[in-house]
Every structure is written in C-alpha cells, then in structure tokens.
Amino acid sequence: MNPSHSPSLATHTQARDLDRLLHPDEAKQIVLQHAHPLAHETIPLAEAAWRVLADDLIATDDHPPFPAATMDGYAVVASDASPWREVIGVQTAGHPIDVEVTPGTAVRITTGAPVPPGADAVVRVENTESVDDHVIIHQEAVQPGENIRPIGFDLRRGDRLLPAGTLLGPAEIGLVASLGVDPVRVFRRPRVSVLSTGDELVEPAQPLAPGKIRDSNRFSLMAALTAGGAEVIWAGKGPDDQDALAAVLRERIADSDVVITSGGVSMGETDYIKAILDELATVHFRRVFMKPGKPLNFATVGDVLIFGLPGNPVSALVGFELFIRPALAVLSGRREIDRPRVTVTLAHETPPTDRIEYQRAVVRADSEGRLIATTTGNQASSRLVSFVGANALLVIPPRDEAYQAGERVEAILLDPPLPAS
Ligand code: AMP
Ligand code: MG
Numbered sequence: 001m002n003p004s005h006s007p008s009l010a011t012h013t014q015a016r017d018l019d020r021l022l023h024p025d026e027a028k029q030i031v032l033q034h035a036h037p038l039a040h041e042t043i044p045l046a047e048a049a050w051r052v053l054a055d056d057l058i059a060t061d062d063h064p065p066f067p068a069a070t071m072d073g074y075a076v077v078a079s080d081a082s083p084w085r086e087v088i089g090v091q092t093a094g095h096p097i098d099v100e101v102t103p104g105t106a107v108r109i110t111t112g113a114p115v116p117p118g119a120d121a122v123v124r125v126e127n128t129e130s131v132d133d134h135v136i137i138h139q140e141a142v143q144p145g146e147n148i149r150p151i152g153f154d155l156r157r158g159d160r161l162l163p164a165g166t167l168l169g170p171a172e173i174g175l176v177a178s179l180g181v182d183p184v185r186v187f188r189r190p191r192v193s194v195l196s197t198g199d200e201l202v203e204p205a206q207p208l209a210p211g212k213i214r215d216s217n218r219f220s221l222m223a224a225l226t227a228g229g230a231e232v233i234w235a236g237k238g239p240d241d242q243d244a245l246a247a248v249l250r251e252r253i254a255d256s257d258v259v260i261t262s263g264g265v266s267m268g269e270t271d272y273i274k275a276i277l278d279e280l281a282t283v284h285f286r287r288v289f290m291k292p293g294k295p296l297n298f299a300t301v302g303d304v305l306i307f308g309l310p311g312n313p314v315s316a317l318v319g320f321e322l323f324i325r326p327a328l329a330v331l332s333g334r335r336e337i338d339r340p341r342v343t344v345t346l347a348h349e350t351p352p353t354d355r356i357e358y359q360r361a362v363v364r365a366d367s368e369g370r371l372i373a374t375t376t377g378n379q380a381s382s383r384l385v386s387f388v389g390a391n392a393l394l395v396i397p398p399r400d401e402a403y404q405a406g407e408r409v410e411a412i413l414l415d416p417p418l419p420a421s
Pocket of ligand 1: 196197198200201213214215216217218262263264265266268310311312313
C-alpha cells in the first residue's frame, strides 16, 4: 500500500482534527467506543425470534426427563430368550401406563413414549411379527439400551447451553422453549430514527416534477435496520432549511438510541448537517478514507449515536454496513459483531483506486471452497444497481496499478457465497 494513502491507525488521540481523514478501521473503533449494550426487557417467547438473549441459559432439568423410545416397536427385557412374548399393554407418547415388563412379556411402544419399568430395550416393529396378543422377535440379539434415549441424553441438568448475547434463531429459541423459559429476558432493540435530507427528494408514489428524484435511502436504510435488529421508530424527510432541520433532529435525538441522516454532509450550500451536528452534538469524525462515502459524520449526544451518511445511495449503504451495523450489534447485546472477512480471487481486472474502495461483488464458492469474486459493474456511488444482488464488499487497497484477474483481495461477506455458476 502506498504510505501517502494510508492514514495511521493510532493517531486519533492526538490533535482532534475533525476533518482529518480516518482509516475506516479507526473510524469503526471510535464508533464502537461510544456504543454500549441497551437495557433488558422481558417478553413472551412467542415474540422473541431474532432477539438477543440477556441471560446465560442453564439447563434446569435433564432432557429427556424419562428413558424414551426412539423407534416404534416393543419394549422388552433384552436378556429374555422367550420365543414369543405376551403383549401386556400399549405405551403411547404422553400417556404413561402402569405396567412392568418381565421376561415373557412385551409392551407395544411408540416413538417418544416412556419406556416402562422392567424393559431395557425397544425392538423396532420392522423386526417383529404380531400373532394375536403375542409378539415374535425376528432379530439375532437384543442389546440392552437398544432404541432407548436415556435420561439426560440430549441435555444434562446444569449444562450451560446458551450464553447471554446469543441471537435467538430457530434452534436457539427452540432450546429456550424446551428449557421452559417463557417469558424470556432479552436486550431491548435499538430505537432508530432515519431522516432523508434534500429538497430534490419526493416520495416513491409521487410523480417526478422537474429537478426531483425519489427518496430511496430511507427505504434502503429501513431495510438494513430491520436486518440489523433495530426498531425503526421514525422515518421521514427533513427540509433543506437549517433551523427546521435542527428542530427535527433535536426531537429525533430526544426519542432515539440512534439517529441516521442521509445527504447534506458535503460542501454544498444546503449541506447543513455538519453545522447542525456541531451545534447539537459532540462530533467525533467527519471524513473517512474510503470510497464510496468519504464524508461521513459521527456524533453523539449522551449515549445517542448520530450518523450523518452521505446522500448517494451506495455511499449511504456502505457507511451503514461498515459503521452502523456493528454499532447496532453492540447496542443489541450481540456477542458476534463482525461479518466474516475472507480472501477472494478476482475473476477479472478491476481499476486502481486512490482510497480504500469497497466494491460490491458477487462471491461464488467452487467445490474446493475457493471463493471467486465478480464485481457488479460500474461502481459509481450513485448507482444503487451496483449493490443489487451483491453478497460481498471487496476491500480494495489504494494503489496506482489496476488489479488483475487472479489477484487475491480481502472481502467482507454480507451473505453466504453463492454456488459456482
Ligand atoms: P448530498 O449528500 O446531499 O450532497 O447528496 C448526494 C447525492 O445523493 C445527490 O445526487 C442527491 O440527490 C442524492 N441523494 C441524497 N439523498 C438521497 C436519498 N434519500 N435518496 C436518493 N438519493 C439521494
Ligand atoms: Mg443534499
């Protein structure tokens, strides 16, 4: 990497020059220093999917709580050599009956049912023949414990199963249910306000008058927020008027854990966000050494995080991905914050860059696990189409020569690699 292009990672504690270009890793560090897990709340388990567990979850009982049949068949005494056995009952799941299996007897049993006392094996029904009220076993030898899940086989009382900070996906929430925890304590979700700025913006359903474009950032950011575990409490458009915009922002800051604006952070006449943040908040940085999205403001008011994203749709989403998504993960109490960073092989040449460039790409894995990256065409920051279908951001370091097909570069995986085409 050309040293003149690479600001040092370790200098931000020195002069507080807000317009200094920060390395993206340093900018992220500063954001994370200001992000703290939110409080807990107790909610019904049925509403807890994709929430983050607030407490370590310990098994309070053995599971299964009784020896359970793993097959439909007959519960028997394994060492019993009788040529046939009298069927003395039917044991279905959920309804224990009062019988004891002894040599010469068997109990018909279904999967998941408790194995009756006396029995120490279940012979699968496929290996038996039923004759009147007797059963004949067509099997060489019956092993003790055969087709029985003993007490505590799946979970042992005292097992530490899920640590606090676990995201409750299908398996995790199922485990919470099987431990009998309902309601469940989770981290509160970050409450986020999203504000688009720019007098050129109209609503998607509105016709376009001259000079107008449709607001896309608000919808992109709302989707990214939902995927990032946040609750969008307010989303709207701010006027290109400093006082009115400041009033809206002040109100949003009072109500939110995170406030995100897009647009109005460059050098134009109506780019008021910078000035407003200077007045309302403590600004931590304004510019990041990256492409797209160099002008990116980060400020705080108390624990409220405020991100002033640039207006270009790709810049806004890249800024969200690099700085806001990890911050939301910390606020949400998540243990895992980062996306995987992997090495990928470029499928084609890509032009040189003078800043760390986050190129949108489709990464495919071949059968050997080699990851091949194809970029999504023209990487202009206005071209939202360049983010459509992308599952990775390539991290292209600055240098003077083009990158060649076959070169290996770093990539942030946003979604799993696709299969080879
Ligand atoms: P700005 O950062 O305000 O200078 O805006 C940079 C570019 O992004 C301009 O071309 C804006 O029209 C465009 N832009 C700003 N906000 C939005 C938005 N919410 N949706 C789509 N494009 C936007
Ligand atoms: Mg603008």
